[in-house]
Amino acid sequence: MDRETGEVLDAVGPRLRALRRHRGITLAGLAAATGVSESTLSRLESGQRRATLELLLPLARTYGVPLDELVGAPRTGDPRIHLTPIRRFGMTFVPLSRRPGGVQAFKMIIPARAEPLEPTPQTHDGFEWLYVLNGRLRLVLGDRDLELSPGEAAEFATSSPHWLGSADGGAVELLILFDPQGMRAHVHAGPHPPSRSGKQW
Known part of the structure; x- marks a missing residue:
């Protein structure tokens, strides 16, 4: 028992x-x-x-x-998720899913900083989809340096060197779907307009 x-x-x-x-x-x-x-x-x-x-x-x-x-038995099949923030690399990750394996959903919070961080791109297996909720996100992906505003999304293989940070020093909130198996998220958009930095992504 x-x-x-x-x-x-x-x-x-x-x-x-x-x-x-x-x-x-x-x-x-x-x-x-x-x-x-x-x-x-x-x-x-x-x-x-x-x-x-x-x-x-x-x-x-x-x-x-x-x-x-x-x-007083605990309810089974309760759809509510008890959110426990995880702090890592100076950022906060809030798990939004609890199913083991497969696609994992997180809310990521990048805190405001007086001094911008120097990008330190990392690589690992998997595929990532992200959506900016608030703030301005800086996404360094390979040799591209992109800026995403609220409402913009991106998807990429995490085997490519990548780094996420604040574009203007302010706090950034975003949703992330991460698939460790490398399967692309089934969300595809048409051609994107140029970002404010003038780059296509």
């Missing part, structure tokens, strides 16, 4: 006792309503007896609550 399951089961008894008292029901009254003996209910509430489906179903019916709410 894993630790999380053990903690949930250990908390069932106190939850059941608190619920019964909150409803103003005696052990004798609960036993009569559920068909479960008073002594069994007492041992269940005190933690001397483990909860089983056979015991919990009549309790859930009597109290009129779902089983998972009755025992």
